[in-house]
Amino acid sequence: MKSTLFKRFYSTTLITALLSGSHIAMAAPPAAHAEQANAAKLTLDQAEEKALSSSVDLALLRLDADSTYYKTRQTLQEKSAIKSNSIKKLDQAKKKYEDMAKARKDLVLGEANMKAQENTLRLQVQKAYLELLYIEAQIDLQQQSIKRQFWSSSPGEATEKNVGDLKTSHKQALAKLNELLNENPAKEWKLAADDLTDYKLPPLEEIQQAAHEKRPDMVKARAEKEFAQARIDYLNDYSALSTYLGKIAKNDGIKADLVIQRTKEKADQEIAGNYQKAVTARQALEESSKSRKSGEKRYHEVLSNYRNGNAALSELIEQEGKLLEVETKHAECMYQYHTAVVTFKHSIGY
Structure with missing residues (x-):
C-alpha cells in the first residue's frame, strides 16, 4: 500500500518542495546507534502499511464493515x-424504503x-x-x-x-513507533530517505472542496x-x-442539514488552520536554512583563520558552538515542517 500523503515522502527530505514545487533530495542522517548497521530498512510507506495491516482494532472494523456490506x-x-x-x-412503505x-x-x-x-x-x-x-538527526549533529x-580529547x-x-x-520514540507497528519495543530500524516528487499545493478553497468529499465526518x-x-x-x-x-x-431533515453545515465549517476551519501552520513552518524552515548556511560559512572562515594564526582558539570554540546551534535549529524547523505537512494532509482526508 502506497502512502497517499504524497509519492514516497520521507521525513528527512526537505519538504519545502512540497509547497514550492522544487525538487530536492536529502540523505537520511547516519544511524543513531551502532545496532542500526544491521537493522532492517523501514520506509514511511512500509511503516504505514505495517501498522495498518497489523492493527487489531482496524481489523475488527474491517470485519464489521465487510459484514455490513453483505447485510x-x-x-x-x-x-x-x-x-x-x-x-x-x-x-408497508416503511418496510421497503426505510429499511433500504x-x-x-x-x-x-x-x-x-x-476510514x-x-x-x-x-x-x-x-x-x-x-x-x-x-x-536521530540531533544525535548525528552532536556527534559531528x-x-x-x-582541541578537546x-x-x-x-x-x-x-x-x-x-x-x-x-x-x-523507537518504542512508540514499534508499538504502532506491533513490534518489539527495542527493535531497531534503518529509516529511509528518498527523492520527493514535485508537488504544488492547490489553492486553499480547492483543497477544502476536495476535503468535503473525502473526510469521514463529512x-x-x-x-x-x-x-x-x-x-x-x-x-x-x-x-x-x-x-x-x-x-x-422534516425536523430530522433540517437537523441533518445543520449537521452538514456545522461539520463543513469545522472542517474548513481545521484545514485553514493547518494550511497556515504549514506555510508558517515552511517560512521558518527557509530562514533556518539560510542561518545554517551562514553559520557553516562563518565557521569555516574562522577555522581557516585559526589555522593561519589569524584567530584565537576561543573564537573558534565560540563559532563551533554557534554552528551547532543553527544546525540544531534547522533540524527542529525541518521536523516541525514535516509534522505540519502530515497534519495538514490528515485534515484533508486520504
Missing part, C-alpha cells in the same frame, strides 16, 4: 423484491468509521516516524560537533548529558441526510408531511 446486499435484495405498486399502507435507506446508511457509516480509524493510525505512524528521525572539537560534561538525554529520547453527515430524506420522501408519498410522523421527519 446491506441481503436487505436491498429482499426489499427490492417488494413491488412499489403492491404497497398500500404506510407500514437504513441499510445503505449503515454501510456508509461502517466504511467511514473504518477514520485508518487515517488516525496513519497520522500516528507518520508523526512517530518523523519524531524518531528528528532525534564532537568530531569538530579537535573528550566531550564536555554538558555535551555528554545532551547525548545521553537524546539517546533516552531515541529509545522512547461522509457520515451526508449519509444521515440521505437517510432523513428517504423518510421524508416515502412519508410524503404514502401519508402526509402534515402528520406527526411527517413533521418529525
